[in-house]
Amino acid sequence: xxxxxxxxxxxxxxxxxxxxxxxxxxxxxxxxxxxxxxxxxxxxxxxxxxxxxxxxxxxxxxxxxxxxxxxxxxxxxxxxxxxxxxxxxxxxxxxxxxxxxxxxxxxxxxxxxxxxxxxxxxxxxxxxxxxxxxxxxxxxxxxxxxxxxxxxxxxxxxxxxxxxxxxxxxxxxxx
Amino acid sequence: xxxxxxxxxxxxxxxxxxxxxxxxxxxxxxxxxxxxxxxxxxxxxxxxxxxxxxxxxxxxxxxxxxxxxxxxxxxxxxxxxxxxxxxxxxxxxxxxxxxxxxxxxxxxxxxxxxxxxxxxxxxxxxxxxxxxxxxxxxxxxxxxxxxxxxxxxxxxxxxxxxxxxxxxxxxxxxxxxxxxxxxxxxxxxxxx
Numbered sequence: 001x002x003x004x005x006x007x008x009x010x011x012x013x014x015x016x017x018x019x020x021x022x023x024x025x026x027x028x029x030x031x032x033x034x035x036x037x038x039x040x041x042x043x044x045x046x047x048x049x050x051x052x053x054x055x056x057x058x059x060x061x062x063x064x065x066x067x068x069x070x071x072x073x074x075x076x077x078x079x080x081x082x083x084x085x086x087x088x089x090x091x092x093x094x095x096x097x098x099x100x101x102x103x104x105x106x107x108x109x110x111x112x113x114x115x116x117x118x119x120x121x122x123x124x125x126x127x128x129x130x131x132x133x134x135x136x137x138x139x140x141x142x143x144x145x146x147x148x149x150x151x152x153x154x155x156x157x158x159x160x161x162x163x164x165x166x167x168x169x170x171x172x173x174x175x
Numbered sequence: 176x177x178x179x180x181x182x183x184x185x186x187x188x189x190x191x192x193x194x195x196x197x198x199x200x201x202x203x204x205x206x207x208x209x210x211x212x213x214x215x216x217x218x219x220x221x222x223x224x225x226x227x228x229x230x231x232x233x234x235x236x237x238x239x240x241x242x243x244x245x246x247x248x249x250x251x252x253x254x255x256x257x258x259x260x261x262x263x264x265x266x267x268x269x270x271x272x273x274x275x276x277x278x279x280x281x282x283x284x285x286x287x288x289x290x291x292x293x294x295x296x297x298x299x300x301x302x303x304x305x306x307x308x309x310x311x312x313x314x315x316x317x318x319x320x321x322x323x324x325x326x327x328x329x330x331x332x333x334x335x336x337x338x339x340x341x342x343x344x345x346x347x348x349x350x351x352x353x354x355x356x357x358x359x360x361x362x363x364x365x366x367x
Contacts, residue, residue: 005285007331022296031331040331045297047329048290058217059194063183063209122183126221129181145212156215 007031007038010147011134028134032147035155037123039130052123052130054155059124060148062141067118075109115139179217183209191217227258239271250274285330294323295332298341305348313348316341 010032024042031038037057039050079102086098116139121132135141178188184207194200194217199208227244230237236246238258246256252274262269266286270278279287298319305313320342328335 005330009331022300029331038331040329042293045294046290046292049288049330056216057214059180059214060212061180061183061209063207120183124180124217126216129183149212149214152214152216 005033007033054152056125057123057152060145061122061124062119065118065120071112072109075105079105182207225259227260288330293329294319294326295328295337299337302341302344305345310352313345317345
């Protein structure tokens, strides 16, 4: 089979494909194939492909992290400082500038909060536990599970009994 | 202890018994709490290691690499007899290690490709860079676009718009720079 397989972009950055995505020197993206996930790592000018077959995936692991709290601190502390400066200054231009910076930082903090809590995610197969560096949020993990779980279960469904198999002798006779 | 997974925080091996579906897991070593979604493959026993059956009669076909082992498969590429230790099953076919490596390096089949240089993206970036003042990138982008006009793109890319776009941008940039240089020379010579 030499025809290129069809891959559907999935994950948190799927919508950004083809826009400014190519400007990133290093990026991780993943795609859904017929029988496997394709994890694509781009480093400057070369793409590396990792195939994870649905039949081999044993578990999805995620570790909640505290990075979201640090993001909040990093945004709210300067936002409060600029807010205080804006309130304290008597200069009109200074008020507008400090106020604008404070509002911008507060908006960044709220946007970050809306994205949910942070985490690190891994996919486990019988011989490896692959880090998924592009999954940062627990909400993304849940989204990923919602489309990945049916695919994996469909490929790992236990084989149905052979139609040639004799009927079980322990079956209860009808009354 | 038979390690099932590694703690994502301290990489300590954890057994299957520790992992319960739907329950958060606390690492006994670092106390990090993490979650695991298990799939049916987690409880499948790994296939037993195969060393190849010994040759019982001299009339039996022997493995090419192990003359004392019974041949179990034929390499789909070179046709050599292989024991179950030497036969590598990939995409429902069996190969010897030499043919597998050769196929991995030279096969045009997309299923064998593990990395690829994305020339179309590179050429487009260079062409855009030429319009941002790095004019030496224009001819380079054009050469790259011409040399690799038939090179395969990214495995995940289905549209080939980048290479023509890079070539058009590069040609326009070269023309613009040429016109600017000619105008400068004419302007300079008319002044002197």
